Amino acid sequence: MPLPPLIGHDALRARLDEQVRRGSLASSLLFTGPAGIGKQRLALWLAQRLLCPDAASPCGACQHCQYIAAGAHPDLLWIFPTPRMKDGTDAALDDVQQEYAEAVAERIAGNGLYPRPDGSAGIFLYGARLLVQRATLTPSLAKRKVFVVGEADRMVPQAASPEAANAFLKLLEEPPADTTVILTSSEPGALLPTIRSRVIEVRTRPLSDAAMQEFLALPAAEALVKGKAVDDLVRLAHGAPGALLEADAKAAALARARTLLDTVSRRRDNLYRVAYAQGSTKARGAFTDMLDALTELLHEQARAAAAAGDEVSAGAGARAVMMVEETKRDAERNLVPQLATFRLMTQLAETLR
Numbered sequence: 001m002p003l004p005p006l007i008g009h010d011a012l013r014a015r016l017d018e019q020v021r022r023g024s025l026a027s028s029l030l031f032t033g034p035a036g037i038g039k040q041r042l043a044l045w046l047a048q049r050l051l052c053p054d055a056a057s058p059c060g061a062c063q064h065c066q067y068i069a070a071g072a073h074p075d076l077l078w079i080f081p082t083p084r085m086k087d088g089t090d091a092a093l094d095d096v097q098q099e100y101a102e103a104v105a106e107r108i109a110g111n112g113l114y115p116r117p118d119g120s121a122g123i124f125l126y127g128a129r130l131l132v133q134r135a136t137l138t139p140s141l142a143k144r145k146v147f148v149v150g151e152a153d154r155m156v157p158q159a160a161s162p163e164a165a166n167a168f169l170k171l172l173e174e175p176p177a178d179t180t181v182i183l184t185s186s187e188p189g190a191l192l193p194t195i196r197s198r199v200i201e202v203r204t205r206p207l208s209d210a211a212m213q214e215f216l217a218l219p220a221a222e223a224l225v226k227g228k229a230v231d232d233l234v235r236l237a238h239g240a241p242g243a244l245l246e247a248d249a250k251a252a253a254l255a256r257a258r259t260l261l262d263t264v265s266r267r268r269d270n271l272y273r274v275a276y277a278q279g280s281t282k283a284r285g286a287f288t289d290m291l292d293a294l295t296e297l298l299h300e301q302a303r304a305a306a307a308a309g310d311e312v313s314a315g316a317g318a319r320a321v322m323m324v325e326e327t328k329r330d331a332e333r334n335l336v337p338q339l340a341t342f343r344l345m346t347q348l349a350e351t352l353r
């Protein structure tokens with residue numbers, strides 16, 4: 001399953017293409033624009049444009065283009081927020097590279113469509129160390145190297161290691177002549193100012209409705225469409241294919257949160273079975289998404305109770321929200337999700353009786 005083709009962004013693509021042709025493309029770029037509109041996909045397209053030697057670059061057929069579509073070009077390094085590696089601070093860079101290669105493979109296997117990394121994911125110092133080290137190497141297959149750093153605002157500043165942080169800033173300021181660095185961010189205001197001042201900002205726009213239609217017709221988008229009306233999806237997406245993934249993930253999280261609350265309030269003998277099912281979901285972030293949805297539901301209930309003058313229920317709802325928040329902190333500390341859920345459900349059953 002290769003990366004799906006890039007849809008839309010035509011005017012910007014033409015502009016970037018022209019800059020590559022004239023040799024005037026900046027060597028450190030920052031793609032900004034709303035979340036989910038394909039900034040990282042666009043950055044990968046630009047990488048392909050830079051690495052494909054064909055006159056009709058990117059040709060889509062040469063070895064370079066094929067490696068990029070498979071997420072496996074040796075001169076393209078694509079990093080983005082991922083869960084923190086165990087012992088990442090001291091990890092050998094080969095292991096760090098392997099970790100990112102696996103994360104990329106996962107994105108490609110998902111047809112290049114992926115939800116936003118959850119709140120505990122980040123770009124940690126070892127990611128910056130890898131970029132700095134790779135910048136010193138000569139390209140192995142193409143004439144250049146391209147680094148794509150998705151959601152660069154999620155870089156975690158590390159005061160403990162100023163050398164590595166400074167080396168990364170130096171890389172942005174003055175990349176080697178054969179290296180292009182492309183950062184992306186939907187929240188550029190959250191970028192470290194020291195990073196932002198060293199890159200040229202390129203604004204990207206949401207897809208047009210026509211481009212959204214074209215995107216949804218791709219085989220890669222089949223799972224998103226799933227028999228739904230394309231016009232509805234186009235309206236829902238607001239030009240951001242990623243928004244459809246978010247909507248799916250959000251609906252699923254809400255359904256799981258409802259099941260949990262329902263079990264707590266009615267079928268108390270089921271607690272452990274439901275807790276087990278909730279906690280064992282494979283997708284990273286699914287558990288915290290469910291907890292977020294649970295907070296929303298409990299807030300709603302507490303507001304409704306307060307509006308109806310039922311202060312006892314409103315108070316219980318507020319306490320329940322605090323219990324969920326505490327469970328979120330437990331989740332960050334890597335407590336086994338099943339146990340955390342079971343404990344939460346037991347507490348909620350007590351509180352919401």
Ligand SMILES: [Zn+2]
Pocket residue numbers: 052053054057058059060061062063064065
């Ligand atoms: Zn090519």
